[in-house]
Amino acid sequence: MVDITGHRDHAMLDVAVISAVHELAAAKQTRVLSLVADAAGPLIRQRACIAGSEATPSSTTPGDLPLAVLPSLAACLDKRAPSASATSDEGDCILWMPIWIGDKADTILEIVRSDQFAADMVPMVVGIVGVYRNFQNLLDYSERDSLTGLLNRKTFDGQLSRMLQTGGAQALSAPEAPERANEAGQWLVVADIDFFKSVNDRFGHVYGDEVLILVANMLVSSFRADDRVFRFGGEEFVILLRSATGEQAHAIIERFRTNVAAHLFPQVGTVTVSLGYVQVRPGDSPVAALGHADQALYHAKTHGRNRTCHYDEIVATGQLQLPASNDTAEFF
Known part of the structure; x- marks a missing residue:
């Protein structure tokens, strides 16, 4: 928590959060995703990633992925649900947790494990996501022009x-x-x-x-x-x-x-x-x-x-x- 709340930059906050969640969940891969509007339909874009023990540099992030190819996540966002889960073609367990601010979720936390999530693990991750959401909201408020809502x-x-x-x-x-x-x-x-x-x-x-x-x-x-x-x-x-x-x-x-x-x-x-x-x-x-x-x-x-x-x-x-x-x- 000290590391997460010590940042004053969205990119560094993303890395701090996925580092904490990745270790806590003993994950195979942890990512911060952005939901991006597009004329052809919503897109999922990788913002930060840790696979194994290494963070993926922004210059090597994969291309955008249509939200429609992830039906469980799409249904979660449509219902404004707190989380969604699915099993990948490789048999990995995927957990998505949208960061809801009001009725919008532009950021999604994705955790991938090779086996099921332990029952006592999810509440701890939910707690970290709550801190992340609140601190992201504070950062966003400090970075915005009060009249137009644009960055300052x-x-x-x-x-x-x-x-x-x-x-x-x-x-x-x-x-x-x-x-x-x-x-x-x-x-x-x-x-x-x-x-x-x-x-x-x-x-x-x-x-x-x-x-x-x-x-x-x-x-x-x-x-x-x-x-x-x-x-x-x-x-x-x-x-x-x-x-x-x-x-x-x-x-x-x-x-x-x-x-x-x-x-x-x-x-x-x-x-x-x-x-x-x-x-x-x-x-x-x-x-x-x-x-x-x-x-x-x-x-x-x-x-x-x-x-x-x-x-x-x-x-x-x-x-x-x-x-x-x-x-x-x-x-x-």
């Missing part, structure tokens, strides 16, 4: 640093590689609501807050489950777009921009957003990456608004002049 600035700093350290398994290693332009990479997107101050001045802060909430909802629906969306402050939002090619990234960002432009906001009417984005690579400085995306956003703002600008593109076409390199510069 503090959470963004940590997640951007982690993305730049790992870069993703498929991140491109150099910008000068046109033959690899269709390979998946990681992207940093900055979005800003155009003329938002005039919305507050003309209609009041209540309608201004409603615009922020509706734009936040459109961000969540326009981007994918793997992407991370943050309210950066005021009317500015940041998105960490994962595993997308350049064409995919632009299409996803443009989908959000056009969704906002086509929406009629109550009382306010039409609202638009401007966006700037940049590809991020392992070893990039967080300050530099955010600065490049911000420069692209500023270019969009000063060249008509309601548009999307790619940093590398406006640099390559001479629309943005880069400052001379200064190796002695320091950021604080």
Whole structure:
């Protein structure tokens, strides 16, 4: 319990919980799974795994699995039951325990044993799951913006640093590689609501807050489950777009921009957003990456608004002049 509640990060909390449960249950394999919405139906995605005595790195996690292929788990979620069990084709016993927060369960704990679970073991696991649920709820509350429900600035700093350290398994290693332009990479997107101050001045802060909430909802629906969306402050939002090619990234960002432009906001009417984005690579400085995306956003703002600008593109076409390199510069 001390180890579990000592973490302030969801990923480390997942590992601490499955480590404790894995040892307690003498399990063959223990996993934390995510339930992900998809147009074709709900998907199960592995978030953390311990098989034997070793944790599986995130870069080697298996692909998504349709929930429909696990009928016992699907029935459990449909009935909002506390647990479900099944026997695998290999004869292993599987126990699933959804982490219910209200009437939603986006996280599922899976325990696999080679034989049946002892009667006195399950209540102990249930107790750990209860602590996990409560602490996960507390972490989630501390990481969210109170108005929009999006992730907050503090959470963004940590997640951007982690993305730049790992870069993703498929991140491109150099910008000068046109033959690899269709390979998946990681992207940093900055979005800003155009003329938002005039919305507050003309209609009041209540309608201004409603615009922020509706734009936040459109961000969540326009981007994918793997992407991370943050309210950066005021009317500015940041998105960490994962595993997308350049064409995919632009299409996803443009989908959000056009969704906002086509929406009629109550009382306010039409609202638009401007966006700037940049590809991020392992070893990039967080300050530099955010600065490049911000420069692209500023270019969009000063060249008509309601548009999307790619940093590398406006640099390559001479629309943005880069400052001379200064190796002695320091950021604080």
